[in-house]
Amino acid sequence: MDFHYLFEHKLLMVTGKGGSGKTFLSALLAIRAAEEGKKVLLVENNRCGQIQPLFGKPSKLNKEEFLYDNIWGINLEVEHCLREYIENYLGLKKLYDTVFMHPVIRSFFQVIPGLGDSMLLGRMFYSCELEKPSKYDLVIFDAPASGHFSQLLSMPSLVMHSGLGGPIVKELTKVHNFLSSPSKTGIIVTCLPESLVVSETLDLISLIHNKIDTKIAAVFINQEIVTDIFPKNQSFDGNFHSSNDFVENYIYKKYSENIKESKKIRQRLKGFLEDGKLHTIPYLGVIKEPIDKSILNSI
Amino acid sequence: MSIEKVIDNKKVIVLLGAGGVGKTTCSIATAIRAAKLGKRVALISIDPARRLADALGLKFDTELKELKLDSSVSGCVYAMMIDQKQVFDQMIYRYSTSSKITKKILSHDLYKMISSKVSGSLEYMALAKLCDLVEDDNYDIVILDTPPDTNAICFLKKSHFLHVFHDNKVMTWLIKPFYIANRLGFSRFVKIGGKLINGLTTVTGIKSLALISEFAILMQSVIQGFNQAGKKIQKILNSFDSSFILVTNLNQTSYRSSRYLFNEIKTLGYNIDALYLNRCLPGKLIQSIFSNNYDDMILIGKIRDKVKEEEKLIEKMFKDLSQLNEKPLLKIRIDDQFENVNSLSALHNFSKKIL
Numbered sequence: 261m262d263f264h265y266l267f268e269h270k271l272l273m274v275t276g277k278g279g280s281g282k283t284f285l286s287a288l289l290a291i292r293a294a295e296e297g298k299k300v301l302l303v304e305n306n307r308c309g310q311i312q313p314l315f316g317k318p319s320k321l322n323k324e325e326f327l328y329d330n331i332w333g334i335n336l337e338v339e340h341c342l343r344e345y346i347e348n349y350l351g352l353k354k355l356y357d358t359v360f361m362h363p364v365i366r367s368f369f370q371v372i373p374g375l376g377d378s379m380l381l382g383r384m385f386y387s388c389e390l391e392k393p394s395k396y397d398l399v400i401f402d403a404p405a406s407g408h409f410s411q412l413l414s415m416p417s418l419v420m421h422s423g424l425g426g427p428i429v430k431e432l433t434k435v436h437n438f439l440s441s442p443s444k445t446g447i448i449v450t451c452l453p454e455s456l457v458v459s460e461t462l463d464l465i466s467l468i469h470n471k472i473d474t475k476i477a478a479v480f481i482n483q484e485i486v487t488d489i490f491p492k493n494q495s496f497d498g499n500f501h502s503s504n505d506f507v508e509n510y511i512y513k514k515y516s517e518n519i520k521e522s523k524k525i526r527q528r529l530k531g532f533l534e535d536g537k538l539h540t541i542p543y544l545g546v547i548k549e550p551i552d553k554s555i556l557n558s559i
Numbered sequence: 560m561s562i563e564k565v566i567d568n569k570k571v572i573v574l575l576g577a578g579g580v581g582k583t584t585c586s587i588a589t590a591i592r593a594a595k596l597g598k599r600v601a602l603i604s605i606d607p608a609r610r611l612a613d614a615l616g617l618k619f620d621t622e623l624k625e626l627k628l629d630s631s632v633s634g635c636v637y638a639m640m641i642d643q644k645q646v647f648d649q650m651i652y653r654y655s656t657s658s659k660i661t662k663k664i665l666s667h668d669l670y671k672m673i674s675s676k677v678s679g680s681l682e683y684m685a686l687a688k689l690c691d692l693v694e695d696d697n698y699d700i701v702i703l704d705t706p707p708d709t710n711a712i713c714f715l716k717k718s719h720f721l722h723v724f725h726d727n728k729v730m731t732w733l734i735k736p737f738y739i740a741n742r743l744g745f746s747r748f749v750k751i752g753g754k755l756i757n758g759l760t761t762v763t764g765i766k767s768l769a770l771i772s773e774f775a776i777l778m779q780s781v782i783q784g785f786n787q788a789g790k791k792i793q794k795i796l797n798s799f800d801s802s803f804i805l806v807t808n809l810n811q812t813s814y815r816s817s818r819y820l821f822n823e824i825k826t827l828g829y830n831i832d833a834l835y836l837n838r839c840l841p842g843k844l845i846q847s848i849f850s851n852n853y854d855d856m857i858l859i860g861k862i863r864d865k866v867k868e869e870e871k872l873i874e875k876m877f878k879d880l881s882q883l884n885e886k887p888l889l890k891i892r893i894d895d896q897f898e899n900v901n902s903l904s905a906l907h908n909f910s911k912k913i914l
Binding site for chain 1: 577578579580611668669672706758759760761762763764765766767770771808810811812813815816819820841843844847848852853856858859860861862864865868897899901
């Protein structure tokens, strides 16, 4: 499958319902982009790091780690981003040590609404656009699940219109422009062919489209059963026919649900998404760690 | 120990787990299970799948609504999906000392932002509601379904709000100088404000500081109310009346998240009584899948691999987590369902699986 058009972005943000395979897809895209010669940074913001273990490395915080050919990974904490921003970007190291290490100020900063999310977005903006010399061609963000993601996405414009001021707000305007530029930032949504997941995904997509006014770069249907599960001399019409056998019954049921829901999401996305932007990741079974590049060949 | 015993002995059950493991479904099923034991149950959910909520007839609200259960069920379930902004408004009405201040707070720009959009405040609101319901004699047990993020565990530690409001020193620091500042005018205040204030304005800008301080002054009385509520919540969650249930799926990622969450809950001193292993391959399938009959189905190989992997993971996970728990941990294996669990009747059936 051709993902090349996705790799022309500077930042890819992968979201979707919890458990729909965001981390796996982020890793997969990173591997593909790296194969095209791109230098990739994989970012997550997760107290329990998932990306580094997926590549067979121990989970570390706030440090860019080499993961795989041309791929680096980092698990970012919000407080660390604030520190970097003040020390390195504003060049106020002394200020950070004297002011921001103060326990009272630290607490104070924790209540500034949206500051954490803003810092995280700002940090990625830095890696994509500001860092000189630029270390990465592409940043892939294993973003939060649907609910938190839509909050995250609306954060910069919220802060811009909050009446707050200062350098942080000024910078956020740049971040906002970067995130809402479809040539620079691509939002990718993952989905499973299961009815509850499909309906939540459709809600998320229309929210992103209508409220946040950003286009979606691609949708991935994960764990789609695309291999022909039956021997050649039998056929299956996709409808559920009950069998006396438990195993057959289970597989037929799962298979027909899978087909039905994939069809549904394809149909419903027709107005939203151009052809060629809807992709499939076949059901791969157990994903072993570290991730085995050969299983990606089937995609 | 069975789940009945947990339900019988506890006043609060909190379900935790990484995103997408089926927490909301399990919460509702646990609530129905409790109702079948004759309990009057209050169920608080945060942002469940909309279709699930639709199936139950729930809307975002601040009020509980009774679920229509089978007539054979002796208890009842009252459920609500937290509407962040509405609960927040309620708290302001309750704790603010005058209607003038209430009005000012509700129309303040920062309030509008925190109350509806900022992640973290929803969790706090859920806890505030939990606190109310525990004290309400109309309910025997309160079940709380938590948000999907692993990061959400923070809200149990010290929510963003509690963190600041707990500490009186911070409050004095926040409010007093700003009170003076408001009277002096900000630019003069910053001139005399010393290192800390000057440092802050370098980054946030003077306007931000003014806005935040204005807000802090308005919120003073409300904050004291929040503070009381926060202390109460900590006490409830730490008591033996509360129980935590960890919901997990069976793959490496879920295993890692579960171990992380488990550790965090233990560190906080909360009781974990049960582990729900959700979406296990059905026992009947496991029994027969290795028979030769299915060799010609391509998918079978993958499912066989999954069976082996799941068995290994269950053993590893249970052993691992039991070691961290001083009490025996109840392991509840919930089979992957044939039907979609997205209607009340399906949830009824599903609740039977939690034995």
